[in-house]
Amino acid sequence: MLKVIQAPSKYIQGAGALRSVGQYAALLGQNCLVIADDFVMKLTSDTVGASLAEHGVKGHFSLFGGECCRKEIDRLGAEVGKHGCQCVIGIGGGKTLDTAKAVAYYQKLPVIVAPTIASTDAPTSALSVIYSEHGEFESYLIYPTNPDMVLMDTEIIAKAPVRLLVAGMGDALATYFEAQACWDAHASSMAGGESTLAALALARLCYETLLEEGYKAKLAAEAKVVTPAVERIVEANTYLSGLGFESGGLAAAHAVHNGLTVLEECHHMYHGEKVAFGTLVQLVLQNSSCEQIETVMDFCVQVGLPITLAQLGVKAGEGLEKKIMAVAEASCAEGETIHNMPFNVTPEAVYAAILAADRLGQAWLS
Structure with a gap:
């Protein structure tokens, strides 16, 4: 390819x-x-x-x-x-x-x-x-x-609602992890071929910029002012993530986002907010290190992105397992980007990863 x-x-x-x-x-x-x-x-x-x-x-x-x-x-x-x-x-x-x-x-x-x-x-x-x-x-x-x-x-x-800028960070958060998964799997990106070193490097820079500048940019945007941090986050949300996803590829995080759209409780959430939780699910699915998972959760909490099902509007109670399995099955639909992961993914595995990610988020918040 x-x-x-x-x-x-x-x-x-x-x-x-x-x-x-x-x-x-x-x-x-x-x-x-x-x-x-x-x-x-x-x-x-x-x-x-x-x-x-x-x-x-x-x-x-x-x-x-x-x-x-x-x-x-x-x-x-x-x-x-x-x-x-x-x-x-x-x-x-x-x-x-x-x-x-x-x-x-x-x-x-x-x-x-x-x-x-x-x-x-x-x-x-x-x-x-x-x-x-x-x-x-x-x-x-x-x-x-x-x-x-x-x-x-x-x-x-900078004068737009801060939640929109933060949602952009959530969308961008997935870029590196999905691009790396596609690289490992030799999967085709939306550009119509395998990723290049340049696309993967942009995706990695996107992630590093979020961690370094995200919280500062959020605070500046709350004051409706433009600072170097705001400039860098706008570039990360738009250019680095845009090239990173299109030429690097999408994987589990965006597929889980798509799966979450089957739940009416999530309809009020922005795209990037659901992608942020999908990123945490992907990290669980690929068994990333505790250090990596904790870094992502810490970033999400700092800027205000969801790391639990409850924060997405999905409450515990009767019928939760059925709802999460519906999300998992939709995430694994034919043609979904979750199949770009460098290993076989089943609805059962995604179901387990969603519930485990939710527990990790709950523990981190407590």
Whole structure:
């Protein structure tokens, strides 16, 4: 199998970065469709409009309807044609960015994505999650290339709810452990081949950055200020984790996250919060050392990520075993990334690892 690594063509990050969007958009076209939801549009349109005008770029602003669905993608695609746009700029959260990527793909145009939060590692990736008009998952749309540019304004991100930044740390926490498992198993990543040394090194750096900077970044974000720690965590959550997961591979942690979605009690939890617990489950599943497990649990407690089922909303009591087995079975569904682990994984093994991880978390908290 070939080794493959992929990444956005350009990654831009810093306080006030959105004020430079016109400079970078001008490299891609002189007429851009800007997509954002109502809240983000009110927050950023003056800044974006002034930056585009400063660099001689026309901006046509279109409100995102709220769902990354075929109807919305087609509607915004028609806006591209109506205004003769040469570039798409998506500003906001995950569904806005996924929609911008899809519009650009179908219209054969370059795209700039500018996240206003750092809650997942999806912005750099070559895919979108497509939903129905009612918000039900339909499919993944895989692209031949990553976004042309990813622009992270840490000034805006630092003012977002702190829980979102912490959730991004939870998503990023899994990156190294899953990439290492895929490396050991010679498994194929989402980039379409085995991992490279570069991807594995980025995944490892992501983990090391979380441990070193995560708590400091959380405290700074609570004060809504940008510090070197915030800058490094935004990069870890977005770029290091994004390249690490896409070109390094996913394994048990994200599969357990997917399994947890079968429980209604977990629906209020963010993606990265469930991934953090899934990381602990993977460490148990692969029988990692006590030192490694304790390091991960200590980090999670410091920044506010869940390490027990109760913290996810899953309470002890009658029917718990049945619920956890349902999670384990969903985690081991055909095609799930848990099968990238370097050993055979069964629902029974995942069931045991979930309950053991929960006990470890309870003991650590007590």
